[in-house]
Amino acid sequence: MSTVVPEAAGHLLTGSPAVQSRTTGRSRRADLQSELVALPMHEDATVRELPLPGLALGEVLAALDARYDPALAEDWDAVGLVCGDPAEPVRSVMFAVDPTAAVVDEAIEAGVDLLVTHHPLLLTPVHGVPADDPKGRLVHRLIRAGVALFVAHTNADRAPDHGVNDALAAVLGLDEVRPLESLAAPETDTLVVFVPVGVSDQLVDALSAAGAGVIGDYTRCVWQTTGTGTFIPGVGTHPAIGRHGQVERVPEIRLEMVVPRARRAEVLGALLDLHPYDEPGYAFFENSATASRAGLGRVGDLARPVTLREFAERVATTLPGTPGGVRIAGDLERIVRTVAVCGGSGASMLGAATAAGADVFVTSDLKHHAVSEATEVAGPAFCDVAHFASEFPWLSCAADLLHRDLGARVHVQVSARPTDPWTWRVGGPGATGTESKRLHSAEHSAD
Numbered sequence: 088m089s090t091v092v093p094e095a096a097g098h099l100l101t102g103s104p105a106v107q108s109r110t111t112g113r114s115r116r117a118d119l120q121s122e123l124v125a126l127p128m129h130e131d132a133t134v135r136e137l138p139l140p141g142l143a144l145g146e147v148l149a150a151l152d153a154r155y156d157p158a159l160a161e162d163w164d165a166v167g168l169v170c171g172d173p174a175e176p177v178r179s180v181m182f183a184v185d186p187t188a189a190v191v192d193e194a195i196e197a198g199v200d201l202l203v204t205h206h207p208l209l210l211t212p213v214h215g216v217p218a219d220d221p222k223g224r225l226v227h228r229l230i231r232a233g234v235a236l237f238v239a240h241t242n243a244d245r246a247p248d249h250g251v252n253d254a255l256a257a258v259l260g261l262d263e264v265r266p267l268e269s270l271a272a273p274e275t276d277t278l279v280v281f282v283p284v285g286v287s288d289q290l291v292d293a294l295s296a297a298g299a300g301v302i303g304d305y306t307r308c309v310w311q312t313t314g315t316g317t318f319i320p321g322v323g324t325h326p327a328i329g330r331h332g333q334v335e336r337v338p339e340i341r342l343e344m345v346v347p348r349a350r351r352a353e354v355l356g357a358l359l360d361l362h363p364y365d366e367p368g369y370a371f372f373e374n375s376a377t378a379s380r381a382g383l384g385r386v387g388d389l390a391r392p393v394t395l396r397e398f399a400e401r402v403a404t405t406l407p408g409t410p411g412g413v414r415i416a417g418d419l420e421r422i423v424r425t426v427a428v429c430g431g432s433g434a435s436m437l438g439a440a441t442a443a444g445a446d447v448f449v450t451s452d453l454k455h456h457a458v459s460e461a462t463e464v465a466g467p468a469f470c471d472v473a474h475f476a477s478e479f480p481w482l483s484c485a486a487d488l489l490h491r492d493l494g495a496r497v498h499v500q501v502s503a504r505p506t507d508p509w510t511w512r513v514g515g516p517g518a519t520g521t522e523s524k525r526l527h528s529a530e531h532s533a534d
């Protein structure tokens with residue numbers, strides 16, 4: 088019964104027209120989501136032979152780390168470079184959910200230089216990678232073929248704006264999306280500094296290079312107002328402008344820039360290095376804490392409320408088809424507007440989904456007792472999808488983001504091999520929905 092796999096693979100390659108045609112635009116966050124939604128699925132099964140200069144692996148990994156900060160990963164996780172030389176060139180990158188033998192075969196056949204997977208190959212510590220061990224053999228094969236392996240796992244789950252959960256929320260059509268897990272944003276200061284008009288641009292460049300002026304994807308953000316600075320240089324000073332004992336009036340610019348508190352020392356160093364005054368006027372104001380856009384899970388609203396039945400049908404047709412299909416717990420006629428999602432095994436986020444007022448919680452690997460007990464009390468309905476399917480939307484999102492971040496200097500592609508481990512489903516009184524029809528049609532077509 089391998090007949091399910093070609094259908095699933097075809098679905099993976101073509102994506103969903105409903106997904107690709109959706110647009111949003113009510114807010115900056117909505118814009119980011121529509122950006123995600125608009126990302127094309129990659130249909131190339133092989134790398135096109137185009138003359139690309141490529142980049143050093145280390146530069147590609149720096150771009151990935153910038154989007155999927157390894158500091159966001161769980162303590163138990165194993166993210167980052169598994170094998171590969173940061174000095175070696177990378178011209179093509181493949182994204183996949185799992186580093187299975189089939190995916191490694193595909194990466195080697197496609198001739199890519201880097202395979203990025205969501206799940207780690209070596210989650211538990213090992214003392215060696217002998218080739219007579221299944222995982223060790225994959226490491227040997229990758230190294231022999233010159234393919235690096237890199238993992239972005241729970242850091243990609245938590246990442247703001249372009250993570251696994253943003254991608255899942257986007258393809259399901261959620262607006263006003265925010266994390267289920269509440270994290271404080273990194274602490275910031277606002278730097279205020281007064282500088283003579285002629286050197287302000289140069290100073291802004293230096294402060295930006297030291298880490299100031301970053302707001303989301305925008306860099307070199309600065310507020311400038313002009314005014315007049317006055318001072319009397321004291322005895323023993325060495326004023327760049329003015330004379331001892333005399334009131335001086337200088338056209339100055341007041342610069343205001345946000346500074347990550349962790350970069351305050353570097354930014355101050357750049358300021359003192361470049362500012363022409365021997366005693367520059369500046370201050371760091373500590374900003375109050377704000378909520379982070381990073382964190383596990385997402386919750387958002389549908390543009391139009393639908394029944395749980397209709398929503399489940401949408402989930403089934405939007406995500407890759409898998410033998411297990413989509414399982415629902417709840418009244419199919421219930422009206423659904425607020426939707427919580429958590430790519431992968433999201434049972435731990437059930438409390439957060441309930442607290443967020445979700446009408447339905449979309450995740451994977453839910454267990455009998457958790458669902459049974461939760462459906463006995465007021466709370467969300469459940470939409471349990473294949474683990475692989477819930478994380479698949481991130482692949483094209485991350486691939487296109489990397490392509491853009493690297494100025495189109497590398498090819499990117501998404502693995503065409505479904506890595507859902509289940510191969511067949513049979514029977515069940517609930518086998519009357521979209522998924523079962525798709526399974527049946529696949530079976531009939533193989534007869």
Ligand SMILES: [Zn+2]
Nearest residue numbers: 431432474478
């Ligand atoms: Zn996962």
